[in-house]
Amino acid sequence: MSYRTLTLEHDGHIAILTLNRPEKRNAISAEMIRELMRALDDVERSPARVVILTGAGTAFCAGMDLNYLKEFPSQSGEQIIEDAERIAGMFRRLWSFPRPLVAAVNGPAIAGGTGLATLCDFTLAVPEARFGYTEVRIGFMPAIVSSFLVRQVGEKRAREILLSGRLFDAQEAREMGLVNEVVPPEKLLPRARELAAELASLSPTALAHTKRLLVRLAESELDRELKLGVEASAAMRLTADFREGLAAFLEKRKPVWSGK
Secondary structure, eight states: OOOSSEEEEEETTEEEEEEOOGGGTTOBOHHHHHHHHHHHHHHHTSSOOEEEEEESTTOSBOSBOHHHHHHGGGOOHHHHHHHHHHHHHHHHHHHHOSSOEEEEEOSOEETHHHHHHHSSSEEEEOTTOEEEOOGGGGTOOOHHHHHHHHHHHOHHHHHHHHHHOOOEEHHHHHHHTSOSEEOOGGGHHHHHHHHHHHHHTSOHHHHHHHHHHHHHHHHHHHHHHHHHHHHHHHHHHTSHHHHHHHHHHHHTSOOOOOOO
Protein backbone atom coordinates (compact mmCIF):
# COMPACT_ATOMS: atom_id res chain seq x y z
CA MET A 1 0.00 0.00 0.00
CA SER A 2 1.52 3.35 -1.04
CA TYR A 3 1.26 6.66 0.82
CA ARG A 4 2.19 10.24 -0.03
CA THR A 5 2.53 11.78 3.45
CA LEU A 6 4.02 8.89 5.42
CA THR A 7 5.83 5.60 5.05
CA LEU A 8 4.96 2.24 6.57
CA GLU A 9 7.60 -0.46 6.96
CA HIS A 10 7.45 -3.86 8.62
CA ASP A 11 10.29 -5.58 10.44
CA GLY A 12 8.98 -8.87 11.76
CA HIS A 13 6.39 -8.09 14.39
CA ILE A 14 7.27 -4.37 14.43
CA ALA A 15 5.69 -1.76 12.15
CA ILE A 16 7.50 1.56 11.66
CA LEU A 17 5.20 4.43 10.71
CA THR A 18 7.08 7.58 9.68
CA LEU A 19 5.44 10.94 9.06
CA ASN A 20 7.10 11.86 5.79
CA ARG A 21 6.69 15.53 4.91
CA PRO A 22 10.12 16.76 6.06
CA GLU A 23 9.93 19.85 3.83
CA LYS A 24 6.81 20.84 5.84
CA ARG A 25 8.23 19.65 9.17
CA ASN A 26 5.71 16.80 8.94
CA ALA A 27 2.79 19.18 9.43
CA ILE A 28 -0.65 17.60 9.54
CA SER A 29 -2.71 17.95 6.37
CA ALA A 30 -6.13 16.58 5.54
CA GLU A 31 -4.37 13.99 3.39
CA MET A 32 -2.08 12.97 6.26
CA ILE A 33 -5.08 12.43 8.54
CA ARG A 34 -6.68 10.14 5.94
CA GLU A 35 -3.45 8.27 5.33
CA LEU A 36 -2.63 7.88 9.01
CA MET A 37 -6.05 6.35 9.62
CA ARG A 38 -5.57 4.02 6.63
CA ALA A 39 -2.07 3.05 7.78
CA LEU A 40 -3.35 2.12 11.24
CA ASP A 41 -6.00 -0.04 9.59
CA ASP A 42 -3.28 -1.67 7.48
CA VAL A 43 -1.17 -2.34 10.58
CA GLU A 44 -4.14 -3.85 12.38
CA ARG A 45 -4.60 -6.32 9.51
CA SER A 46 -0.88 -7.20 9.50
CA PRO A 47 1.18 -9.53 11.74
CA ALA A 48 2.70 -6.49 13.49
CA ARG A 49 2.33 -6.54 17.27
CA VAL A 50 3.87 -3.12 18.00
CA VAL A 51 4.02 0.19 16.10
CA ILE A 52 6.79 2.80 16.21
CA LEU A 53 5.65 6.29 15.19
CA THR A 54 8.34 8.81 14.24
CA GLY A 55 9.04 11.70 11.87
CA ALA A 56 11.32 12.15 8.87
CA GLY A 57 13.90 14.93 8.98
CA THR A 58 14.49 17.20 11.97
CA ALA A 59 10.92 17.56 13.24
CA PHE A 60 8.42 15.05 14.58
CA CYS A 61 5.35 17.11 13.65
CA ALA A 62 4.92 20.89 13.54
CA GLY A 63 1.15 20.84 14.01
CA MET A 64 -1.42 21.73 11.36
CA ASP A 65 -0.21 22.54 7.84
CA LEU A 66 -0.55 26.20 6.85
CA ASN A 67 -2.49 25.36 3.70
CA TYR A 68 -4.87 23.29 5.82
CA LEU A 69 -5.34 26.20 8.24
CA LYS A 70 -6.03 28.58 5.36
CA GLU A 71 -9.10 26.55 4.44
CA PHE A 72 -10.77 27.00 7.84
CA PRO A 73 -12.31 30.49 7.39
CA SER A 74 -13.97 29.50 4.10
CA GLN A 75 -15.58 26.31 5.40
CA SER A 76 -19.33 26.01 5.85
CA GLY A 77 -20.79 25.15 9.25
CA GLU A 78 -21.24 21.54 8.16
CA GLN A 79 -17.69 21.32 6.83
CA ILE A 80 -16.33 22.78 10.06
CA ILE A 81 -18.06 20.10 12.14
CA GLU A 82 -16.97 17.32 9.78
CA ASP A 83 -13.37 18.51 9.84
CA ALA A 84 -13.29 18.77 13.65
CA GLU A 85 -14.76 15.26 13.85
CA ARG A 86 -12.01 13.93 11.54
CA ILE A 87 -9.33 15.42 13.78
CA ALA A 88 -11.02 14.01 16.89
CA GLY A 89 -11.30 10.64 15.17
CA MET A 90 -7.57 10.59 14.45
CA PHE A 91 -6.62 11.29 18.06
CA ARG A 92 -9.16 8.80 19.41
CA ARG A 93 -7.89 6.12 17.02
CA LEU A 94 -4.35 6.57 18.30
CA TRP A 95 -5.48 6.55 21.93
CA SER A 96 -7.54 3.38 21.49
CA PHE A 97 -5.34 1.50 19.00
CA PRO A 98 -5.37 -2.16 20.08
CA ARG A 99 -1.61 -2.71 19.76
CA PRO A 100 1.12 -0.87 21.65
CA LEU A 101 2.28 2.38 20.07
CA VAL A 102 5.77 3.76 20.71
CA ALA A 103 6.42 7.38 19.68
CA ALA A 104 10.05 8.18 18.82
CA VAL A 105 9.98 11.98 18.93
CA ASN A 106 12.98 13.12 16.91
CA GLY A 107 12.34 16.87 17.11
CA PRO A 108 9.64 19.48 17.74
CA ALA A 109 6.12 18.12 18.31
CA ILE A 110 3.91 21.21 18.38
CA ALA A 111 0.14 21.59 18.87
CA GLY A 112 -1.40 18.62 17.05
CA GLY A 113 2.09 17.12 16.94
CA THR A 114 2.11 17.04 20.74
CA GLY A 115 -1.14 15.11 20.54
CA LEU A 116 0.29 12.57 18.09
CA ALA A 117 3.41 12.10 20.23
CA THR A 118 1.82 11.83 23.65
CA LEU A 119 -1.29 9.78 22.86
CA CYS A 120 0.96 6.83 22.10
CA ASP A 121 1.40 4.29 24.90
CA PHE A 122 5.12 5.06 25.20
CA THR A 123 6.76 8.35 24.25
CA LEU A 124 10.53 8.57 23.80
CA ALA A 125 12.00 11.96 22.93
CA VAL A 126 15.35 13.54 22.17
CA PRO A 127 16.44 16.36 24.51
CA GLU A 128 15.97 18.88 21.68
CA ALA A 129 12.28 18.02 21.25
CA ARG A 130 9.78 20.73 22.08
CA PHE A 131 6.15 20.29 23.04
CA GLY A 132 3.20 22.57 23.61
CA TYR A 133 -0.35 23.38 22.59
CA THR A 134 0.19 26.80 21.03
CA GLU A 135 -3.30 27.32 19.56
CA VAL A 136 -4.23 30.27 21.82
CA ARG A 137 -1.41 32.25 20.22
CA ILE A 138 -3.41 32.40 16.97
CA GLY A 139 -6.84 32.87 18.51
CA PHE A 140 -7.73 29.19 18.38
CA MET A 141 -8.14 26.55 21.06
CA PRO A 142 -6.83 22.99 21.57
CA ALA A 143 -10.36 21.81 22.34
CA ILE A 144 -10.16 18.26 21.06
CA VAL A 145 -6.97 17.29 22.91
CA SER A 146 -8.01 18.90 26.19
CA SER A 147 -9.83 15.86 27.58
CA PHE A 148 -6.82 13.63 26.85
CA LEU A 149 -4.42 16.13 28.43
CA VAL A 150 -6.43 16.47 31.66
CA ARG A 151 -6.22 12.70 32.07
CA GLN A 152 -2.49 12.71 31.40
CA VAL A 153 -1.28 15.55 33.62
CA GLY A 154 -4.22 16.60 35.82
CA GLU A 155 -6.45 19.62 35.55
CA LYS A 156 -4.15 22.23 37.12
CA ARG A 157 -1.21 21.43 34.85
CA ALA A 158 -3.51 21.09 31.82
CA ARG A 159 -4.91 24.58 32.46
CA GLU A 160 -1.38 25.99 32.53
CA ILE A 161 -0.39 24.24 29.29
CA LEU A 162 -3.56 25.05 27.35
CA LEU A 163 -4.08 28.63 28.54
CA SER A 164 -0.45 29.78 28.25
CA GLY A 165 0.30 28.19 24.88
CA ARG A 166 3.93 27.95 25.96
CA LEU A 167 6.51 25.49 24.66
CA PHE A 168 8.43 23.18 26.96
CA ASP A 169 11.31 20.77 26.49
CA ALA A 170 11.50 16.99 26.66
CA GLN A 171 12.75 16.91 30.24
CA GLU A 172 9.85 19.02 31.49
CA ALA A 173 7.47 16.88 29.45
CA ARG A 174 8.95 13.84 31.19
CA GLU A 175 8.43 15.42 34.60
CA MET A 176 4.79 16.05 33.65
CA GLY A 177 4.29 12.44 32.60
CA LEU A 178 3.89 13.17 28.88
CA VAL A 179 7.24 11.58 27.98
CA ASN A 180 8.50 8.25 29.30
CA GLU A 181 12.18 8.56 28.41
CA VAL A 182 14.56 11.25 27.15
CA VAL A 183 17.03 9.63 24.77
CA PRO A 184 20.10 11.00 22.90
CA PRO A 185 19.36 11.47 19.18
CA GLU A 186 21.69 8.70 18.03
CA LYS A 187 20.00 6.23 20.39
CA LEU A 188 16.38 7.22 19.76
CA LEU A 189 15.40 4.70 17.09
CA PRO A 190 17.56 1.89 18.51
CA ARG A 191 15.89 2.41 21.90
CA ALA A 192 12.45 2.53 20.27
CA ARG A 193 13.20 -0.72 18.45
CA GLU A 194 14.50 -2.28 21.66
CA LEU A 195 11.32 -1.35 23.52
CA ALA A 196 9.15 -2.49 20.61
CA ALA A 197 10.96 -5.85 20.57
CA GLU A 198 10.39 -6.25 24.31
CA LEU A 199 6.67 -5.60 23.83
CA ALA A 200 6.48 -7.86 20.78
CA SER A 201 7.90 -10.72 22.86
CA LEU A 202 4.92 -10.55 25.24
CA SER A 203 1.56 -12.20 24.75
CA PRO A 204 -0.27 -10.23 22.02
CA THR A 205 -3.55 -11.42 23.48
CA ALA A 206 -2.68 -10.13 26.94
CA LEU A 207 -1.54 -6.79 25.53
CA ALA A 208 -4.68 -6.40 23.42
CA HIS A 209 -6.96 -7.27 26.35
CA THR A 210 -5.09 -4.87 28.64
CA LYS A 211 -5.37 -2.03 26.15
CA ARG A 212 -9.05 -2.77 25.61
CA LEU A 213 -9.68 -2.66 29.36
CA LEU A 214 -7.87 0.67 29.67
CA VAL A 215 -9.98 2.08 26.84
CA ARG A 216 -13.23 0.75 28.27
CA LEU A 217 -12.49 2.33 31.65
CA ALA A 218 -12.57 5.79 30.10
CA GLU A 219 -14.24 5.72 26.68
CA SER A 220 -17.82 6.61 27.65
CA GLU A 221 -16.76 9.78 29.42
CA LEU A 222 -14.07 10.54 26.86
CA ASP A 223 -16.47 10.27 23.92
CA ARG A 224 -18.85 12.68 25.64
CA GLU A 225 -15.95 15.08 26.19
CA LEU A 226 -14.74 14.73 22.60
CA LYS A 227 -18.19 15.71 21.37
CA LEU A 228 -17.96 18.84 23.50
CA GLY A 229 -14.45 19.45 22.15
CA VAL A 230 -15.64 19.16 18.54
CA GLU A 231 -18.45 21.64 19.20
CA ALA A 232 -16.09 24.07 20.95
CA SER A 233 -13.50 23.80 18.17
CA ALA A 234 -16.13 24.42 15.51
CA ALA A 235 -17.55 27.42 17.38
CA MET A 236 -14.08 28.94 17.81
CA ARG A 237 -13.45 28.81 14.06
CA LEU A 238 -16.40 31.17 13.56
CA THR A 239 -14.99 33.93 15.80
CA ALA A 240 -13.40 37.18 14.68
CA ASP A 241 -10.39 36.54 16.91
CA PHE A 242 -9.69 33.25 15.15
CA ARG A 243 -9.85 34.89 11.72
CA GLU A 244 -7.59 37.71 12.91
CA GLY A 245 -5.16 35.36 14.66
CA LEU A 246 -4.86 33.13 11.62
CA ALA A 247 -4.41 36.10 9.27
CA ALA A 248 -1.75 37.61 11.54
CA PHE A 249 0.07 34.28 11.77
CA LEU A 250 0.09 33.83 7.99
CA GLU A 251 1.12 37.46 7.44
CA LYS A 252 3.79 37.25 10.16
CA ARG A 253 2.48 40.21 12.13
CA LYS A 254 1.16 40.85 15.62
CA PRO A 255 -2.60 40.16 15.93
CA VAL A 256 -5.06 42.86 16.90
CA TRP A 257 -7.65 41.12 19.05
CA SER A 258 -11.27 42.28 19.09
CA GLY A 259 -12.44 39.88 21.79
CA LYS A 260 -15.22 38.64 19.50
